[in-house]
Amino acid sequence: MRDATADPAALSAALLDWYDRHARALPWRVGPAERKAGVRPDPYRVWLSEIMLQQTTVAAVTAYFHRFTRLWPSVDALAAAEDGAVMGEWAGLGYYARARNLLKCARVVTGEHGGVFPDDHAALLALPGIGPYTAATISAIAFDRPETVMDGNVERVVSRLYDIHTPLPAAKPELHALARALTPAQRPGDHAQAMMDLGATICTPRSPACGICPLRDPCAARAAGTAPLLPRKAEKKAKPVRQGSVYIARRADGALLLERRPDKGLLGGMLGWPGSDWGERVEEAPPVAAQWQVLPGEVRHTFTHFHLILQVRHAEVEAGSAPERGAFLGQDAFRPSDLPTVMRKAYDLWRSGAAHGPGRAD
DNA sequence: GACCCGTGGTG
DNA sequence: TCACCAAGGGT
Numbered sequence: 157m158r159d160a161t162a163d164p165a166a167l168s169a170a171l172l173d174w175y176d177r178h179a180r181a182l183p184w185r186v187g188p189a190e191r192k193a194g195v196r197p198d199p200y201r202v203w204l205s206e207i208m209l210q211q212t213t214v215a216a217v218t219a220y221f222h223r224f225t226r227l228w229p230s231v232d233a234l235a236a237a238e239d240g241a242v243m244g245e246w247a248g249l250g251y252y253a254r255a256r257n258l259l260k261c262a263r264v265v266t267g268e269h270g271g272v273f274p275d276d277h278a279a280l281l282a283l284p285g286i287g288p289y290t291a292a293t294i295s296a297i298a299f300d301r302p303e304t305v306m307d308g309n310v311e312r313v314v315s316r317l318y319d320i321h322t323p324l325p326a327a328k329p330e331l332h333a334l335a336r337a338l339t340p341a342q343r344p345g346d347h348a349q350a351m352m353d354l355g356a357t358i359c360t361p362r363s364p365a366c367g368i369c370p371l372r373d374p375c376a377a378r379a380a381g382t383a384p385l386l387p388r389k390a391e392k393k394a395k396p397v398r399q400g401s402v403y404i405a406r407r408a409d410g411a412l413l414l415e416r417r418p419d420k421g422l423l424g425g426m427l428g429w430p431g432s433d434w435g436e437r438v439e440e441a442p443p444v445a446a447q448w449q450v451l452p453g454e455v456r457h458t459f460t461h462f463h464l465i466l467q468v469r470h471a472e473v474e475a476g477s478a479p480e481r482g483a484f485l486g487q488d489a490f491r492p493s494d495l496p497t498v499m500r501k502a503y504d505l506w507r508s509g510a511a512h513g514p515g516r517a518d
Numbered sequence: 519g520a521c522c523c524g525t526g527g528t529g
Numbered sequence: 530t531c532a533c534c535a536a537g538g539g540t
Contacts (some may be wrong), residue, residue: 209536216535219538249523250524254540288539307536325519352536360529361534392533393521422523460523497525 165318166373166458168340169348174370175350180216180357183221188346197300199273200231205262206290206297207254215357222250231273234259238353240416244492244494253498256425257285273300296348304336305348309355314338315387316323316359319376321397323388359383396460401467402431403442406482408475413443414492415482422459430481434464443481448472451509457498468502 176188180371184205186197204224208217228234236241236490239259246255264271272278273294280291292303311324322330340347358365366378377383402446405413419425433439442448448469455466492503 206536211523211537212525213535248525250526251537253523257538285538289537293536305536307533309536349536356536358537395522395532402525458525460525463519513536 162338164365165340166475167334167371168338170370171350171354172340172343172346175346177358178353179349180214180353183218183225183354185349191346192342197298199275201225202288202294202298202383203231203273203290204258206293207258207285208249210254210290211251211397214250216249220245221273230271231265235262235271239425240427240494244427245489247426247494247496250422250497252393254285258429260284261286273298275301277303278300278513287348293348297345300345302339302341302344303348304332304339305351305511306332306335307352307467309352309359311334311386312361313355313359313371316377316383317371319380319382320386321382321388323390325390334378342458344419354468360375371411393461397465398434398464399467399483400432401440402499403431403444403468404429404468404470404502404506405444405446405473405479407473407477407484410486410487411484412487413473413479414485414490415443423496423498426496426499427494428496430479431466433463434466441480442471442472444473444477444479446473447476453505453509455498455501455505457501459498461486464498466498466502468505470506 179185179188181187184201185198186195205217205221208220224234227245228237237259241257243252243255246252262281265271266340266508270490273279275298276297277291277295280286280294282290286294289305289307293305294305295301295305296305307330311331314320314335317329318334320327320330320334338347354369354371358369364383366372366381366383369375369378372378375383375385403413414429415425415430417423417426417428430443448471451468451470453468455464455468457466495503
């Protein structure tokens with residue numbers, strides 16, 4: 157199915173020419189004009205952005221990237237941060253193991269590499285939270301190494317360029333070999349970013365803009381009319397529905413009962429309301445003795461592999477009450493933005509009900 | 519390879 | 530409303 161006229165050097169040249177004219181301006185990016193003028197990206201910012209961008213859109217990442225770089229302008233500054241502060245700033249971005257590994261990685265770079273990111277693939281791969289994709293991307297973008305970057309964008313672009321119908325993930329080795337042949341010796345960093353920009357703006361998952369694509373002539377899927385159908389993917393399993401409950405206790409002074417979740421597992425390391433496990437139909441004793449009231453309504457939330465329906469309970473507790481789980485956090489120390497989204501939804505449900513007082517209709 | 523791990527946008 | 534999707538990594 158390969159187009160014999162699709163010379164890799166010509167493809168790469170056409171792609172770089174398009175990138176020079178249409179590169180997205182991104183907060184962590186050194187654009188093609190600056191790069192040609194000799195400007196080099198800050199490896200810390202490249203690394204931070206790549207971790208944030210794992211399975212996450214540019215639109216979602218941008219505000220987080222600005223906050224993180226303002227609070228912690230260097231890897232040394234980040235390494236010195238408190239765990240809770242970093243987890244709180246990451247709240248809402250998801251995949252919280254990334255934040256835990258972000259801190260681990262910063263502390264290794266500071267403690268074992270003198271605060272300087274290593275510039276070789278193997279050393280990068282050995283760092284927490286950096287896998288094959290991120291190691292290759294940091295090498296290419298931060299150090300302009302001729303690494304082959306294989307993310308979801310590149311898989312899509314290459315599968316269409318060569319009209320590959322093998323479903324993912326089985327197609328990965330084949331796609332990687334094809335992508336490697338496209339990687340140029342000159343400007344590999346810009347090439348990697350050009351592939352991603354093409355995938356994000358032209359060669360999109362649905363209704364790709366083939367008419368204005370710089371690779372439309374050599375593209376095999378464009379010729380075959382199969383571009384919108386690629387890449388094919390293995391079927392996914394259905395998500396089961398789980399249920400559970402959380403307890404929001406407020407002390408007279410306004411302090412709220414919260415707990416730090418264990419590092420492993422769902423929402424690991426994040427702040428949350430004490431509650432039951434989540435499963436078929438779980439009931440559990442409250443974290444503190446009180447008159448618990450079931451709030452009207454429910455929280456619905458979807459995780460990677462299940463749907464959750466959450467019942468929210470609330471109680472006003474006495475000043476001296478000793479909780480069996482969690483700890484009371486003072487009004488001034490509690491920021492709703494520190495909560496992962498599902499816990500934030502529970503908080504919002506309680507607050508929206510409290511605003512209307514008891515006896516609310518729904 | 520299989521499974522676990524979040525979230526918000528989108529059609 | 531809902532399934533799909535996004536600059537993946539760890540186990």
